[in-house]
Amino acid sequence: MAKENQISLDIFLKEGNERKKIQENRFKLTKEHLDRVRHIEGFPIAKDEDIISLSDPPYYTACPNPFIRDFIKEHGKPYDPDNDAYRRQPFAADVSEGKNDPIYNAHSYHTKVPHRAIMRYILHYTEPGDIVFDGFCGTGMTGVAASLCGDRRTVESLGYRVLDDATILDEKGRPFSKLGARKAILIDLSPAATFIAYNYNTPVDVRAFEREARRILDEVERECGWMYLTQHVVDGKVQKDAKGNPIMGKINYTVWSDVFICPSCSRELVFWEVAVDKEEGRVRDEFPCPHCGANLTKRTLERATERVYDREIGEFIIRARQVPVLINYSVGNKRYEKKPDGYDLELIRKIEEIEIPYWYPTDRMPEGYNTEQPKVSHGFTHFHHFYTKRSLACLAVLWNCFRFRNRKITSRLLYSFTSLYQRVTKMAEYRKGGGSGNIPNFYIPSFNREPNVYEVCKRKLRNIITALIAMSLCHSQNTISTQSAGQLHQIKSSSTDYIFTDPPFGGNIMYSEMNFLWEAWLRVFTNNKPEAVENKAQGKGPREYQELMEKCFAECYRILKPGRWMTVVFHNSQNRIWNAIQEAILRAGFVIADVRTLDKKQGTFKQVTSTTAVKQDLVISAYKPNGGLEKRFHLEAGTEEGVWDFVRTHLKHLPVFVEKNGRAEVIAERQNFLLYDRMVAFHVQRGVAVPMGAAEFYAGLKQRFPERDGMYFLPDQVVEYDKKRLTVQEIEQLSLFVTDEKSSIQWLRSELSKKPQTYQEIHPKFLRELHKAPHEKLPELSELLEQNFLKDDNGRWYVPDPGRQSDLEKMREKALLKEFAEYKEGRGRLKVFRTEALRAGFKACWAAKDYKTIIEVARRIPDTVLQEDTTLLMYYDNALMRLEE
Template sequence: MSNSNLKLGVPQGGAVTCLGREFANEQERRKYFSEELRIFLKNVDRSQFDGFPEGSDEDIIQLSNPPYYTACPNPFLTDLINEAAPDRAYVPYSRGPLADDVIEGKNDPLYSVPSYHTKVPPKAIRKYILYYTQPGDIVLDLFAGTGMTGVAASLAATKQADDPKDVEHGFRQAILVDLSPAATFIASIMAAPIDPVLAQGAGGVLSDIVSERIQSLYSFSPQSSEQIDYGIWSDWGLCSECDQDFRLYDVVIDWDTPKILDQYPCPHCGATNVGRKLARSFETIKDPWTGEVKRRAKTTLVSVSKKQGNRAVRRTASEFDTRTADAALSQTPARVPEPLRYSHMTHERNNLPKYWGVDHVHEFFTPRNYLAMDRLTTDLPNEYYRAAMFCAITTIENNTTRRNRFYVDKRRPNGSPIGPLSNTLYIPTLQVEANVGIKALQVAKSAADVASKWSKHHAFVTTQSSTDLHQLPDACVDFIFTDPPFGGNINYSEQNMLYEWWTGLRTNNKKEAITNSVQEKGVSEYTSLMNAAFRECHRLLKPGRYIVVEFHNSSNAIWNAIQFALGDAGFVIANVALLDKVHTTLHQDSKAAAVDKDLAITAYKPNGGLEERFALKGGTEDSVWDFVSTHLKYLPIATIKKEGLEFVGERSPRVIFDRMVGWMIQHNTLVPLSFAEFQVGLDTRFAERDGMYFLAAQVDEYDKRALESGSPRTRSLFVDDERSAIDWITEYLKQRPSTYQELFPEFTKQLGISWRKHEERPELAKLLEQNFLIYGGEGPVPPQVHSHLSSNWKEMRNLDKSNPLLVEKARNRWFVPDPNKQQDVEARREKALLREFETYKAHKGKKMKEIRLEVMRVGFKAAWASKDYRTIIDVSAKVPDEVWQEDERLMMLHSMAETRLEAER
């Protein structure tokens, strides 16, 4: 299409300096680096980069804005590091983790501009960046999405009223990585100075493009230049009784209530049809763009709507509207539609060709919208291309596809568009055909409205898998924030095919870190890919520095996979806090099981000194306490919330022990202490407060905070397996040594709340026998029991521990052993568990439906100590995969056993 009527001459500004080179203007800068990128693409071995996108060199070059952004692995990152941080010598860094929850709403204007599956508010990320970094530091996001980490790094340069007094403001250089060309393209616009065409808003060049190329497609009437704002299309159903079809729009809406009906009568025979079971009516057509004769779901235009002031004026679709909508089919788009790469709905078993006759990209659009998108994204002068592409593809997720739903309820009594069903390739019964031109200009207006808030600096963006970033040198990054994919929550490459069709590039999803049955990726494959990415993070991060990983998933297996992948990569978890985006989504509001709060997992890369000392001391007891002393430095000292001082779970003996064990296993070393011995060592070497342990230099600060805010609230222990049941009993008996009869009803209440699938429910009697002591009336009353009785019964006070009244009152009470005797109890318990583990080893036939995790843990530990790696693998195969996938210790030992067996072959 001719560009003769388009305004030319987008301002290029004055001289610029980029990576040490001077250029007359931005156009010259881009021309030079585009040629460098062309040379790189000509000579590069694409197999050397994980996730090299699929597409032509010309499409990569056209989409890119080198050196800041390349729609392929960015070859200029080494130059960036050499210029930004030429001296990467180790600099001591001392900072504890950000202990407080981060609460930041989604109403940030920059956050609202691009549309994408998931985003983190940049103001929330900014708080982490200000806390963990200094001006000039390098921040990495290896699952960058739309680039909000880059936006946050730029926002760190500007002071805000609620900033802490001790932070230093200044620009931090962001490096953004993502597998998706659509995501990195959006990030390249958001995490950079505003594009000059976008800055013109809805009245600039983009308005001319829309007016010349698109506006005529959406005429409201033959005599007027007015455009429709949107049209409503309806599927047709096939009655289960009379087999006649009918337009669903006419029967599914109850305007009086108002609501969308689940059941409705057939207009022909009156039979009741259930919506989710109703068959669609199909028709056979010849597609003029592909030439194929095919069967597709019957859909017709019902009505059109235009805005009149603040009101929507809707009328029944006329013959003119139908002709206008269908006229697009007589024109040939520049991007001739290709078959879909996927033939299924994301997250669903339903089949796209079977249910809707959809097997080509263009069938997710109405013909009119497909042609409009085509005209907006092809055959444009280069200086307009990026802005127009940005406006086009950022409207897709919520507006321009047939996934956009028309909905009627009490909040929308007249009906209105509500966007698509999140993260699913689903076409609703009632579809909204939004005006592509209007929506694109709305994006431009939104961008121009917040132009003053846009970044003043460029992030560097690369399109590749985070499993291999070999163009970056070791220890070059000061802080990492990332929001990775979480299992099967969102299948990005499938969802992004509608974005990426217009860019000409496709996600190379071989290394996409998700769980997806079609890609044959389960929890193990997901864990392996996340581990590879976190290993790169560990390599790139400077010693002693932090990574913050946002987590949003209700699956225990995925939560465990993330923690395992971090630990196995060499990180040590220091804190888990809340990252609250405040506003929930429609999905979260309506689904009871949906997670509406995110967690921020903070982990650190141990400093080089710990690694060097460990290499000398090996798996000795000294190395245990060296690790603990170092680890405690990285933990929050005190967390204050509205309710007062919080218990810091990472400072509890059980969690500290688990972190130490993980460290030892990662270093292929046997753990030299039992938990009971470890507990005794904690008590003799460190200061204890409220069930938490501190370094001598930390305890004064904690005591000061406790005086100001009071002692921490009692921990609420969530009982879902045998280990947590033991912990609950421990806490309970510490407070009140009890008889079996007293304890049983309280314990049973805890078991009724929740329980892990496949975990055998333990008998209270067995747990007490294996983990605790009972006073049978022989000898003096134990001090733990005596203290409880004398505090709660007046008549028991000041009695000798051998007094018959006290002895009788104490008889048959269970209590927590003191640490020295705990070792004997633990040894007795492990023997019993190992005997039971022998039955697991001997099991044959189908997988065991119920097991005891404690048996697995003790058995795996013993097998590891004796280098019996085959037993770990064999027993894992006898239980459901989630048993060991949902337990961090078991998963770690399973992974290490696999590695050792492979090495022995």
Template sequence: MSTLFKSTKGDNAPVECLGLSFPNDQARRDHFLKLLAEKLKDPEFRKQDGFPQGTDEAILAMSNPPYYTACPNPWLADFVKHYGKPYDPNEPYRREPLAIDVSVGKTDPIYKAHSYHTKVPHLAIVPSILHYTEPGDLVLDGFAGSGMTGVAAQWCGSAPASYRHEIEMAWKKEGRPAPKWGARRVILNDLSPAATFIAANYNLPFDVDAFARAGKQLLDELEAEIGWMYETLHSDGKTKGRIEYTVWSEVFTCPECAGEVNFLDEALDQDSKRVHDTFPCPHCSAELNKDRLERVLENRLDPATGEPWQRVKFKPSLIVYTVGKTRYEKAPDAQDLAAIAKIESMPLPAAVPTSRFPIEDMYHGSRIAPKGFTRIHHFFLPRAAQAMGKLWEKAKAHPDARIRAFLLFMVEQAIWGLSVLNRYSPTHFSQVNRMLNGVYYVASQHAECSPWYNLGGKLDRLVKAFRNLKVGAGQTAISTGTAARLPLPDDSVDYIFTDPPFGENIYYADLNFLVESWHGVTTDAKPEAIIDRFKHKALPEYQHLMQRCFAEYHRVLKPGRWMTVVFSNSKASVWNAIQVALQQAGFVVAEVTALDKVQGSYRQVTSTTAVKQDLVISAYKPNGGLEQRFRERGASEASAWDFVQTHLKYLPVAKTKHGELEFIVERDPRRIYDRMVAWFVRHDAPVPLSSDEFLSGLRSRFPERDGMMFLPEQVAEYDKKRAQAAQAPQIELFVCDERSAIDWLTDFLKRRPSTYQEIHPEFTTQLGAGWKKHEAKPELMALLENNFLKYDGSGAVPSQIHAYLSSNFKELRGLEKSDPRLITKAKDRWYVPDPNKAQDLEKKREKALLKEFEQYQQHSGRKLKEFRLEVLRAGFKDAWSRKDYQTIIKVAQKIPDEALQEDEKLLLWYDQALTRTEAGS
């Protein structure tokens, strides 16, 4: 297969790109830049959602088309057409879900080559790509961030022999066939130009040796031009030292005497390098702490606008410098202060951006604006502004486009580290990049680093890391825009790996504004999928934005193929929003796993009330046959069983941990029912079976093993693994509401039909701290009477109780069901009814639930403080079947938002009811 970019050695060798031939790579670049420039002049092209804000010139300067554009990439469809394989429904493809460790590889030099707010290491992604794809397949990541999915896709073809051996041995131990090595092609997209610029530099080849020379030359030229700014006189009064960093301290006033207090001078213990909690005022000796100090705002002239500007007052307190290889400390002397004053009088370099932060729309605006930091240049003290301006100017002046981009890739990493966001941390050896992650925070002590101190080591590490990373030309296409609108054909992608923004963890657009302003191209934050009250985005808005993105993923993914979603958020409400968004988009979840950091293994997630770990969601797009058959059959029982038949094929047959079989949560009959319900709701169809009708039909149609359902052809494989295991897998049940309490009782009574007195103490221990806040706690007797049967001693002993007693009591073995001794022992025991009687019970129970739901409907006044989720679920389901969407919406408005958002089933009905109502209006 040809590559997107073919070239023999040398800069002037002919190249081929998307079927076109060029005399050299510069000609290729010029050709596509001209086409992109024409596109940018088209107002319709710029009207796309998520189109970055920037001039044509700035977008063209960042881009390297057709591989990378700092706007929606108009060549993605060509890339797919050139290299993708059309979807073939007859092509055999089957994979089980795969769990991965998202923490693997965080110390790898490539991972650390450029920081980003959140990133999954490429070494954590490689096993997934190997598992789900073949060499040459198309992999997509629509929330690509710094492009690690691209690095992983190419690593599959360039991994060293030692890594390949390690993977092959691990897979062989698990009984899996060896992976097929070879690079996969990848399409990367992100809303942020800062992110896609990093991704492009990670994934597009360049001459590492040429970069090493250019980087050294850049730092040497900087030394020649502004080295004097970082000189200081040594204690001998003659030798000049090189400043590594200068510590600036915020100046406050004492509330008692109004005298100025230099925080660092007074609060820092010079020996221990720790800040005292309390310290005396240097003027009046009053006992002070940071909370008592009053901030000082000094009046300055803004060097960009010439207008008055108030900013917190900083003074230099400490200089750390080197003479030869020895490090020294000193207080700034008169010459140091004179040099600082001289630099301050110099004009602001033209390369330093002066854009205003969108303070009003920023979550962190209240942290920086009151201190006087409202524009980009405000974040750089005068000397740092001169250094950053020179660095940027020199990097942008390099004649070779690819080396120029990588120089900027290096230099932009100093933006945060040379700004006032860089905190002084006296107990740390290095003061490089000491800013708080994920937040704009200007501390009271700032370490102003020299550019060589900040970047000298970085240059060496980049050269070393990228010498070992082999990326092929033309393996990657990168686009900048919203994941809700990808310029890709339907059914064209072979696999999706994605790590989307989760809730309000990180405010990407806000945080990237500082770096993007240097490039002159900034994120369009309108379609950003986050929770942010300053942008008027709450959980429902986040969910709908995510749903649009997942719907686009569903559109472009081939039927029958997989998507891996990495989830990292501790809120159950956000987790439920993601699950509902996935289901609404048409995906079916096949497995959710969490890495157990202590055990170093995976556990399947059975409770969604508290999500404290990184989760890996494996979801699939059902094959085209299922959708077609659903359209033909409609909301029939046959469609329900067709869904189950298809769904079971995608689930893992057996999972082991430390040699023991694990319970596969997705094979639990109740979970299968939930997935089927979600499938019907997503298709705006009434659910054709009640839960007990479904469970009864499930067990009559499919074989069951250890509480899990299988296809007939899967059972032999499971039985083989079961025969090798010491014991049957155990399900973990977490009781958090009425439904899970019933599930726990069902599991308990299946194993051990018991009297009320025997059940009560066991049940009570389950009602712990995990109980949902607004959910009414049910009485045990009410749960038993509504969902189970009690043997009253008349007639023969039910077979469920007979089997338990004859197995566990020697004296009762071999007795007839009518034997008085057996009857005496069996009397008053509760047991799980057989399917026919269970359906009768369910009808009776549902009638009672709907009656109570009517009371909720009639409730007036404030919101319901306590209620039964089972009543709401039954009522919503009944209203849905009657297409009575208004009832769902009205009752939903009577319960607290968090109760709705923390229940996946209610959220699904409610969200669909809203969608149908809006569509019909």
């Protein structure tokens, strides 16, 4: 029997190992795989062997992932329109999740949304096992959030309650989700981003990693420790031990200062010595030249330079002169500071002369927007110029020790290495009182802080181990791909269940430039041709940025199942970028259902109504209409029934009741003017004439849908709203930004809905709220009242009923079109104009299919105005598209 068992065990092991080999071969990344995806947009710039070396297939590839289709086939749920019962309202609750979390802080990146905040969205919109997509994944926080949706303790830490059957209850005890990991597809154009995301989203033996990391750090300290020794000095005297040998301290960091030239006497000045108030720890605005006494400011100084031979590139270079001015060191557990002495300067000279025996990058800096400053100010043209020779030597030792280990251990070690980022470069600013400032955009400060590299790595390692333990709570294997989100050939249409993404916004951050320092070490670089940014060096302006974003959102629309949701986080203070993002989302086919702002002081999301007043981060909730609406609209397009079919469908997707601190919020999207705007956009984006004007729409809305507190509902929704409305004391009104004629009318309508008011009563309030744009030809308040409202016998203005409103609308539109005709017949640039006249004229031209006039007039107004007005931009973009067809 034992013998038979042994034979069975041998067969079992043999067959298992054979299957394992087949699986390993199946997912081994080869040059043949690369050839199959090389045509996909965003394929990185690198040698094939470096891409293969960095990758860990099938879950992560440093190129377009050829195994994504297998991932979806294994984990996805095919879309079945006949049996699809999915229904969700937009996530409209407040979110307050700070950044003080070990997972969040394990590795820096230029922008990150805390994974705990993303978890709330994923739990709301998905079920366990659903596939979540992020096309601009950055460090992969969406994947971390998807995985941790399966960890009970983490979910409960969000303030939710988990029942024994895995049902999740919200803060008010209502069931809304199920406990269980979701699967994530994470994509980014940057190899640095996807490498970091892979390490965040892949399990590892934490203890094995810790042992290996500490062993290597000890090795590096033995090899490089001599570079960070300094003589202990007290009152100018070198301290000695009992044997008469100098007492040596370990350097914590060295401060380096720029050197300038006095414009009066042409002698060199060490900026640290002449400009810093050592007691107060600040830089003086004015200071005297120690040589000639001339009164100086930093702006009046000329930078001192030096000509040195750069053996890495084999030529002489001119660089800004910097000198060490302060050393912070430790003897035992006590810290000291001193000015560099002869020993220290000789040590630095010796290190400068050595030839580093290990590989390190020497790539030339890319031409770009951010990379110009260090080139111009300090002569930094290549990678190695951003490091002192000492830091570079120590990093080279670390990198080469980290490279040759078990794949997953190696990846985690390199992840730890890249987490050091700017703090080990000359971009780390010295700050009195401890710490260093990580300056973005390749800015080289006048005082930089050169740390003890392996000590920094030790400290960072502790944080990473804490994060890895937290991440090991629940690891659902996700899949990661390095490519453009504008070409997702590996993902089938209607195959993903939810999208959460934080895309780039205009010229906020040049990711391909900022990631250069990481990618030079990884030896795989971003292909920035499809990078969605505004960047003069890349030849990309607002139009190119919007087109690239449209392409990405169109792919998001294609791969998302009908009726499902996309959440977009937006960080930019420019209205034109906000409008470009909205336009890109709408042109892709999505319908925006909710917009909230992130209050940075409070850390919460609040509702926003003005689409032209962007001052904080925004969270956009948009849905892909289900196939039923699209099919019906195709038959009903341009008809009154098509309008009301859209409105009914849209109302289904809006939140019914939102409460905060015992007060009900007015839901902006349920107001008549925003419902009208969404309806118009839905028609125009699909190339269809809008069959009715605003007044006719408002009247029809009043007839067909119940209204509460200025909002419109479906019959079953209003029952729910009325019940919940009884539970609160009052309703919180929305604040409107009065910048142009349209927002002025909205503000007046809101104000006069409260009670009829005379001109004298309303005039001072109106002036307080008015912030007119410079180009806007805004009618007088009296004219706005006469064209849009009615006056009673007591001289009080009030909101007319829908029947009278229609007559007023026709009179007003006639006046607006008359003014538009003057613009149309004129020549030259329009500097001051009535934006409402342009909107009315564009609408009329669209109905008449006069696309040429829309384009000609649009090109005569300032481009900033066009980019910052969602309605004008919508008509212009779609008119361009129609003419090109």
